[in-house]
Amino acid sequence: MASPAHPAPLPPPPLTGSARTWGTLALSAATFMNVLDTSIANVSLPAIAGDLGVSPTQGTWVITSFAVANAIAVPLTGWLSQRFGQVRLFVASVTLFVIASLLCGLAPNMAMLIAARALQGFVAGPMIPLSQSLLLSSYPRALAGLAMAMWSMTTLIAPVTGPLLGGWITDNMAWPWIFYINVPVGIVAVLVTWGIFHKRETVRRKLPIDSIGLALLVIWVGAMQIMLDIGKEHDWFESPWVVACALVAAVGLVAFLIWERGDDHPVVDLTLFRNRNFWAGALATAVGYGLFFGNVVLLPLWLQQYMGYTATQAGEVMAPVGLLAMVLSPWVGKNIGRTDPRRFATFAFLVFALVLWMRSNFNTQADLATIMVPTIVQGIAMAFFFIPLVTVTLSEITPDRIPAASGLSNFMRITAGAVGTSIATTLWERRATLHHAQLTEGLHHGNTALAQALQGLQVGGFTPEQALAQVERLVNQQAFMLAANDIFYASAVLFLFLIPLVWLAHAPHASKGSADAAAGAH
Template sequence: MSNAPAAAGPAAYVPPPPLTGSARTWGTIALSAATFMNVLDTSIANVSLPAIAGDLGVSPNQGTWVITSFAVANAIAVPLTGWLSQRVGQVRLFVLSVLLFVVASWLCGLAPNMTTLIAFRALQGFVAGPMIPLSQGLLLSSYPRVLAGLAMAMWSMTTLIAPVMGPLLGGWITDNLSWPWIFYINIPVGLVAAGVAWSLYHKRETPTRQLPIDSVGLALLVIWVGAMQVTLDIGKENDWFHSGVVVALAVVAVVGLALFLVWELTDKHPVVDLALFKKRNFWAGALALSVGYGLFFGNVVLLPLWLQQYMGYTATQAGMVMAPVGLMALVLSPWVGKNLSKFDPRKFASFAFLVFALVLWMRSRFNTQADLATIMVPTIVQGVAMAFFFIPLVTITLSGIPPERIPAASGLSNFVRITAGAFGTSIATTAWENRAALHHAQLVESIQAGNGPAMAALQGLSTAGLTSEQALAQVNRLVDQQAFMLAANDVFLVSAIIFMALIPLVWLSHPLPSTAGSADAAAGAH
């Protein structure tokens, strides 16, 4: 009998039962809306940068710090989610995160100069950090075990569609209203999401405990993540490791990471729960998800760049080419979620990687005569891969993790994924430019007196009234177009090969307890 009080203590915390009926529907809508708003803000400012930079009197290069400041602060805050949620409570932290995001968005819209805007964007990115991991945890607690796959399907649809919608919505708002409205639109969405979430979840709050602040771990996290993110953002402009600044930042990032790992693995109350990597399903799932996402995101950035710079597409047209990527994902994600309990999620993830590889192989066959339909087909097919990608891999990653550690696990896996996306973008664009320089040199070598077609082209341009310099400039533009197309093909083909190589990684994870239990595992034993 003397043990009875202990049984009722925090150690015996029993998660509340799943929501039912309209409460579950509204909970899903509120959590998804907050996630959508957050993910949208990572890409909505991209197409508005020229307008923002012009209005605030700075160069477009300086304007890129509007994106960088958000990304750096967000990357620092995401892995802190598990630690913060234990101190504050998951529901309170989520609602507070949404409300602070609304305030930061309002301040961004009011910013009178670039310095202030960058500061408010950093604030916005930091307070947004816990939103995505906690929305995962709260959504899983809202659904019974057997429907956990469906819950993850609802969640993943917002994270898949928002990055595509961002540039389209940002462009339309900038053209038809003014750039501050890309931030103001968050205010009504955030207030409604916070209000609904609080009304439904405040009685389902998780227990809290007063953990000491790991100030050394937090400081090291800020230093190495900040240095790494800035290295990735300014590297290409500064010719990477030919720049002393980039080298210094990279050294700070590597040394900071090494010290951070040593400190966090030996501290009693680490700010980031690295012990999660001892679980095979966590590290195998997180690694497969992150590398796959990095490849996907790098190519999502590369395709519109190539279309706009070398195929004559406007920003809106390039956005329209990317828009259908979410169509098949929207249609298939609910089916994948409902049927995840009947299949081994490793098979679904393997299928996703095969389809991604097929899509990128199709793109590697593009040429400068590719019409809109040819470019659109792989984009539509890619939606199939996306539907089978996020849900099974998140299920594998979070399998077998108890409810109280779900925020920490979700925060850490999302941090690795976001970081991989930043790496993917930098590597893809740098490789594209380097390969283009190589192809340009090889193509130029063939333009000489002995090359009949090249001489005929120059002769034709001269006959049309161009001077020899103008004719050579015109030929150089054609060579540039061809070189960057061939370079894009190279990046697409290598990405396809890496996707194929990721399939064995998925199978390093343990099979989930049973096919019927695959959704249970995702729910983290709720």
């Protein structure tokens, strides 16, 4: 980028003492609230749909509307923060998020709830990238890794807490409370953040609005998110609706890239991809997160649908993933400046591969302890995943471009999570169909094992029809377990293939990167 005519003003010095502690807590609480809302409504959909008198399929728009609006807003963070200032934008974002949460809880019908969720998703967009940027500016260079550790713990724990908390609130209170709980948290976060950071506002620039770029962004991201949401339900490209969304997304993306490259004030700064550390780090984070999130969705689905677990029990199985992540993240943060972060990221991918390989050996007799062990071990991988990769991604980005870089990398991560979920669940069902066909090939009326099983069930009091239905249920359970094993194994292999991508980045130096962003060096 061209050097400005006047030297940029020096950023404020790092915070110290209680101001830094309270600032970190406020920023982390806002981030936690944001990430929590991406998953908290999932388990409450049946209750919401029933209460508002719509089908569960229509109820999924409660999730989709948030995801589409959020995906559009996240990459706009860099442009918005330059126009309005990072602190003002963050405080406005959290304030509007609280108002939107209140509107969600008060919604009298599904149309109002979907509109409020879309508003909530859009205003939430800048919160995560700006919380990263403001945290980095609050810590001295030597503690930049610790700042990212504090930030990453909220993004690691919230997706796991969401379904557990959402299920409990829906069962014991009422579904509007999954939105009302944001109100007190958001108000405290706004008051504390403004009190500490309002004198540390960044320089604002009167940038013109790239209306065409913004319109193209809305079109292609919206079409892609809708395609991912309705794809499985409509058998993907067998449906003209899915094909239409895919075409709109593809054409819109190409037009968007061409327009943004030629615009003087683009809404998304694509020149960031000229930096090797940014694109390598952002791509490794996105693909790794897509694999991780796809499997995070798949495991509780398998447990609930084919292993007899309730939603709360499945949530309890997933919850321990945060234990080792919380313990190890501060250690990783403190040592990230002394160790090549690419080594830490490599270790994370190896542990993820180990965890998924362990899961690929599950069977229908797997007890709670067997299922829990990989989940606990996964916490190690999560601690070594986000912090090093964020460090690599932002290591050669100047402080004024960190909101744009963080926004773009988070957009890639969120999008990859949606893609990973769609691919994992679709392949799971297709592999299950294949395994079901293979398992039933030998089950014909002349099969001795089948005859003995049916006879045994009938002796136990089943009618012939009930006995056949029971055998079919067991075959189905086995087919979906084998399909889950396939997905777990393939994901383990893909994590190993990600390791070379991390090493395409340069080794971040102590004088560069997110540490510099913390110190405000140029």
